[in-house]
Amino acid sequence: MGFLRTALKVMPPSAFRGFPRIPTAKIRAFSSVLSPPSKAVVYEQHGSPDQVTRVVNLSPVELKERDVCVKMLAAPINPSDINRIEGVYPVRPPVPAVGGYEGVGEVYAVGSAVRNLSIGDWVIPSPPSFGTWQNYIVKEESVWHKVIKDVPMEYAATVTVNPLTSLRLLEDFVKFNPGDAVVQNGATSIVGQCIIQLAKVQGIRSINIIRDRVGSEDVKEKLKSLGADVVFTESQLQVKNLKGLLDDIPEPLLGFNCVGGDAASVVLKFLRQGGTMVTYGGMAKKPVTMSTSSFIFKDLALRGFWLQKWMRTDKAQECRAMIDFLLGLMRDGKLKYEMQLVPFEEFGLALDRALGKLGSHPKQVLKF
Amino acid sequence: MGFLRTALKVMPPSAFRGFPRIPTAKIRAFSSVLSPPSKAVVYEQHGSPDQVTRVVNLSPVELKERDVCVKMLAAPINPSDINRIEGVYPVRPPVPAVGGYEGVGEVYAVGSAVRNLSIGDWVIPSPPSFGTWQNYIVKEESVWHKVIKDVPMEYAATVTVNPLTSLRLLEDFVKFNPGDAVVQNGATSIVGQCIIQLAKVQGIRSINIIRDRVGSEDVKEKLKSLGADVVFTESQLQVKNLKGLLDDIPEPLLGFNCVGGDAASVVLKFLRQGGTMVTYGGMAKKPVTMSTSSFIFKDLALRGFWLQKWMRTDKAQECRAMIDFLLGLMRDGKLKYEMQLVPFEEFGLALDRALGKLGSHPKQVLKF
Numbered sequence: 001m002g003f004l005r006t007a008l009k010v011m012p013p014s015a016f017r018g019f020p021r022i023p024t025a026k027i028r029a030f031s032s033v034l035s036p037p038s039k040a041v042v043y044e045q046h047g048s049p050d051q052v053t054r055v056v057n058l059s060p061v062e063l064k065e066r067d068v069c070v071k072m073l074a075a076p077i078n079p080s081d082i083n084r085i086e087g088v089y090p091v092r093p094p095v096p097a098v099g100g101y102e103g104v105g106e107v108y109a110v111g112s113a114v115r116n117l118s119i120g121d122w123v124i125p126s127p128p129s130f131g132t133w134q135n136y137i138v139k140e141e142s143v144w145h146k147v148i149k150d151v152p153m154e155y156a157a158t159v160t161v162n163p164l165t166s167l168r169l170l171e172d173f174v175k176f177n178p179g180d181a182v183v184q185n186g187a188t189s190i191v192g193q194c195i196i197q198l199a200k201v202q203g204i205r206s207i208n209i210i211r212d213r214v215g216s217e218d219v220k221e222k223l224k225s226l227g228a229d230v231v232f233t234e235s236q237l238q239v240k241n242l243k244g245l246l247d248d249i250p251e252p253l254l255g256f257n258c259v260g261g262d263a264a265s266v267v268l269k270f271l272r273q274g275g276t277m278v279t280y281g282g283m284a285k286k287p288v289t290m291s292t293s294s295f296i297f298k299d300l301a302l303r304g305f306w307l308q309k310w311m312r313t314d315k316a317q318e319c320r321a322m323i324d325f326l327l328g329l330m331r332d333g334k335l336k337y338e339m340q341l342v343p344f345e346e347f348g349l350a351l352d353r354a355l356g357k358l359g360s361h362p363k364q365v366l367k368f
Numbered sequence: 369m370g371f372l373r374t375a376l377k378v379m380p381p382s383a384f385r386g387f388p389r390i391p392t393a394k395i396r397a398f399s400s401v402l403s404p405p406s407k408a409v410v411y412e413q414h415g416s417p418d419q420v421t422r423v424v425n426l427s428p429v430e431l432k433e434r435d436v437c438v439k440m441l442a443a444p445i446n447p448s449d450i451n452r453i454e455g456v457y458p459v460r461p462p463v464p465a466v467g468g469y470e471g472v473g474e475v476y477a478v479g480s481a482v483r484n485l486s487i488g489d490w491v492i493p494s495p496p497s498f499g500t501w502q503n504y505i506v507k508e509e510s511v512w513h514k515v516i517k518d519v520p521m522e523y524a525a526t527v528t529v530n531p532l533t534s535l536r537l538l539e540d541f542v543k544f545n546p547g548d549a550v551v552q553n554g555a556t557s558i559v560g561q562c563i564i565q566l567a568k569v570q571g572i573r574s575i576n577i578i579r580d581r582v583g584s585e586d587v588k589e590k591l592k593s594l595g596a597d598v599v600f601t602e603s604q605l606q607v608k609n610l611k612g613l614l615d616d617i618p619e620p621l622l623g624f625n626c627v628g629g630d631a632a633s634v635v636l637k638f639l640r641q642g643g644t645m646v647t648y649g650g651m652a653k654k655p656v657t658m659s660t661s662s663f664i665f666k667d668l669a670l671r672g673f674w675l676q677k678w679m680r681t682d683k684a685q686e687c688r689a690m691i692d693f694l695l696g697l698m699r700d701g702k703l704k705y706e707m708q709l710v711p712f713e714e715f716g717l718a719l720d721r722a723l724g725k726l727g728s729h730p731k732q733v734l735k736f
Contacts, residue, residue: 090665260660282660289657292628292650295672297458302670304663 033109034060035069040134041347044096046087049351053085053099061138065113068141070123072368074157074341075103075132077354080308084130091308093130100132100366104147104156114141122149126320127311128160135344135368145320148327154339154365155330158190163326163335164319165280165307166194172310173276173303174254176204181249183207183270184256185263186283187223187231190337190363195256197335200227205249209234209266226336237266254278261286268300276301338362401477402428403437408502409715412464414455417719421453421467429506433481436509438491440736442525442709443471443500445722448676452498459676461498468500468734472515472524482509490517494688495679496528503712503736513688516695522707522733523698526558531694531703532687533648533675534562540678541644541671542622544572549617551575551638554626554651555591555599558705558731563624565703568595573617577602577634594704605634622646629654636668644669706730 037060043052063069081101083089107121117123126145131137147156169191170182182199186192187208199206208231210219220231229249236245243251251272257264258281267277268290277300279288294300311319329335340362342350350364405428411420431437449469451457475489485491494513499505515524537559538550550567554560555576567574576599578587588599597617604613611619619640625632626649635645636658645668647656662668679687697703708730710718718732 090661279660279663281664285660287657287659288663289655290670291655292647292653293458295647295656295670296649296674297672297677299672299674299677301672302658302663304665304667304669306664306667309665309667 033063033069033111035063035109035136035138036060036071038134038136039344040131041099042096043085043099046085046092046095049082049085049099050348050355050357053347053351055347058134058136061136063109063111063138064140065111066140066142067111067138068107068114068117068123068144069109069136069138070105070144071108071136072103072105072132072134073122074153074368075100075366076154076158076161076339077350077364077366078102078161079354080161082354098131098134100134101130102128102157102160103132103366104153105137105368107144108136110141117141117144117146121146122153122156123147124156124160124323126160126323133344133347133366145323147323148331151327151330153367154341155336156327157365158339158363159323159326159330161307162190162337163194163198163330164322165305166191166198167322167326168307168310169195169256169278169280169305170198170202170204170254172305173278176202176253178203179205179250180254181205181207181229181252182254182256183209183252183267184258185209185267186256186258186281187228188219189258189281189283191258191280192256193223193226193337194335196223196226196228197329201329201334205229207246207249207252207270208232209237209263211263234263234266237269242269251275256280257288258283259286260284260288264288265290268294271298271300274299276303278303278305280305339365341365341367344368401431401437401479403431403477403504403506404428404439406502406504407712408499409467410464411453411467414453414460414463417450417453417467418716418723418725421719423715426502429504431477431479431506432508433479434508434510435479435506436475436482436485436491436512437477437504437506438473438512439476439504440471440473440500440502441490442521442736443468443734444522444526444529444707445718445732445734446470446529447722448529450722466499466502468502469498470496470526470528471500471734472521473505473736475512476504478509485509485512485514489514490521490524491515492524492528492691494528494691501712501715501734513691515691516699519695519698521735522709523704524695525733526707526731527691527694527698529675530558530705531562531566531698532690533673534559534566535690535694536675536678537563537624537646537648537673538566538570538572538622540673541646544570544621546571547573547618548622549573549575549597549620550622550624551577551620551635552624552626553577553631553635554624554649555596556587557626557649557651559626559648560624561591561594561705562703564591564594564596565697569697569702573597575614575617575620575638576600577605577631579631602631602634605637610637619643624648625656626651627654628652628656632656633658636662639666639668642667644671646671646673648673707733709733709735712736 038058042056104124123144196206208228212233212235216233223231253275255267255277257279260282261284344366353361354364406426409421410424472492475487491512564574576596580601580603584601591599621643623635623645625647628650629652712734721729722732
């Protein structure tokens with residue numbers, strides 16, 4: 001509590017998102033429900049997350065009549081969360097801020113005018129917003145979306161950032177016919193794994209490219225068990241006739257790139273006349289390069305996708321229906337990926353793993 | 369005539385487009401109109417145009433009832449004509465073939481069932497087709513489009529390949545609002561000059577990039593006299609704040625690239641959030657490169673345009689209306705560019721100039 005008082009001195013109340021609001025006399029007149037004390041991962045300046053974040057105690061917040069107090073259950077550490085803290089993301093959250101962007105919680109208390117949520121409901125912020133790395137969040141009813149409870153909490157916690165990206169990548173760029181194919185690099189990423197499974201559900205075939213590494217045969221089998229039609233390592237694709245590798249799979253009309261450099265060029269090579277490649281990540285930190293003749297004579301198009309921008313459009317309701325669709329697939333076992341739950345108390349460990357300081361780990365999901 | 373007989377031996381009649389058809393008994397029964405003897409620039413194999421082309425005499429052709437015999441007046445030597453002869457164009461015309469793809473001619477004779485064209489009309493092949501480098505062409509009425517006669521013949525001869533490309537580039541990719549801007553490199557090309565003038569007609573402002581060279585100030589003035597709002601040499605753009613150079617011109621939503629490499633990157637830098645760059649040429653023979661963040665966060669899209677593919681769509685009629693629109697602008701002095709008329713007899717000289725063997729020359733247009 002002592003820390004918080006100090007911290008609050010430097011934080012104008014307007015800068016807080018998901019932070020306790022300071023009760024005013026007016027609000028007191030309408031409500032007397034208080035949120036429990038809470039811990040939160042806060043950063044007061046941008047920088048390396050292991051340097052600038054710390055866990056602070058937040059004092060109770062008084063609920064306004066339309067507010068809902070949510071006890072967080074789980075929230076992931078996504079790469080974009082790290083970029084936001086570093087300040088390298090195009091949207092620079094005003095500091096001080098609470099970390100985290102998506103997650104799931106349970107309704108703990110409701111204001112007197114809340115009609116559509118009840119204590120015990122599972123909810124996610126939708127569209128997602130800053131500040132899910134804390135025990136209790138008080139926000140207006142309208143920002144919360146009630147979700148089904150018959151999926152593991154880590155799936156509800158992670159349904160937006162990665163699976164929804166995969167769904168939009170498949171939906172927003174071309175119109176598929178049955179039996180059409182897509183090609184992607186970075187197929188082992190969670191977005192990549194979701195693309196494989198969502199394509200399968202829609203009857204779309206997938207051509208998947210992975211890095212050469214020890215154990216790539218096991219990775220291939222794993223992706224095939226998810227529904228991948230074919231999986232190639234990059235070195236397998238250093239041939240002249242890529243078509244010859246496809247057997248009965250048609251040349252894809254749509255490709256996805258989350259790597260850049262040569263790995264993007266391979267995706268382009270697979271595409272058929274008039275195809276589109278969508279870039280949604282750049283793991284290799286190399287640009288995308290394409291020849292003039294591919295633009296003119298092969299009529300290929302290059303596009304980009306960013307979920308956060310997409311959600312700024314007037315698609316909030318549509319977005320919630322998609323979330324429900326994805327959670328239904330998760331419940332039915334048709335959409336899965338690996339995660340590692342870590343108690344919130346061990347945030348530092350989870351963060352070090354997410355930062356890659358401790359070797360390779362599955363996605364880290366904080367459990368509150 | 370001796371040559372032609374020899375040549376014909378190696379050319380199956382089905383391979384000829386715009387070549388004299390060998391009269392058959394059936395056709396004789398319907399018509400007795402013959403085309404005059406003609407000279408044509410023919411190539412029997414792909415290769416360097418100054419090596420593989422020669423002028424041959426073609427014997428008269430008997431007109432079928434729907435045929436029109438056109439006496440060619442003028443036809444340009446376009447870079448794509450050279451590429452077709454070289455065999456490096458994606459559409460490889462079957463050889464032997466007559467060179468040339470667009471041009472204008474005067475109706476010389478008509479078959480008995482021709483209804484909409486009369487002797488003396490000016491016509492262009494629309495959509496264009498192979499074989500305009502010859503004195504007389506006999507083709508069905510339907511392939512010819514009657515054009516106005518109050519423009520210089522060299523404009524009617526060149527209206528399709530370059531000006532129509534410029535028009536489609538401005539029409540097919542984004543929806544403009546009044547006062548919007550476009551940016552282009554290679555602004556001195558004929559397509560570039562037409563973009564400047566067509567943008568002006570539509571109230572769209574143009575940002576133009578030219579190479580650094582001796583006399584670039586004169587080039588700037590020339591482009592400004594056509595309607596260019598601003599003209600920069602590439603070296604002028606090696607600054608951090610491109611916006612600062614634009615004064616009151618808004619950041620462009622659409623860019624055109626006919627160069628590649630760094631010159632394409634500069635176009636991308638000018639574009640505003642959500643903008644599109646269309647590649648329609650690659651004079652520098654270097655690919656286009658774009659960063660991951662430009663795809664994701666700046667939401668830039670890269671596309672290509674090829675007129676020949678566009679004309680393969682069901683737009684032939686629409687295309688003729690556009691040609692008429694462009695010719696109207698030419699008549700009114702709102703669309704102009706430099707050309708050099710060369711007598712057909714001096715085809716070799718015109719070709720050498722078009723191949724760049726004799727320094728810099730305006731577009732070469734054969735005058736028959």
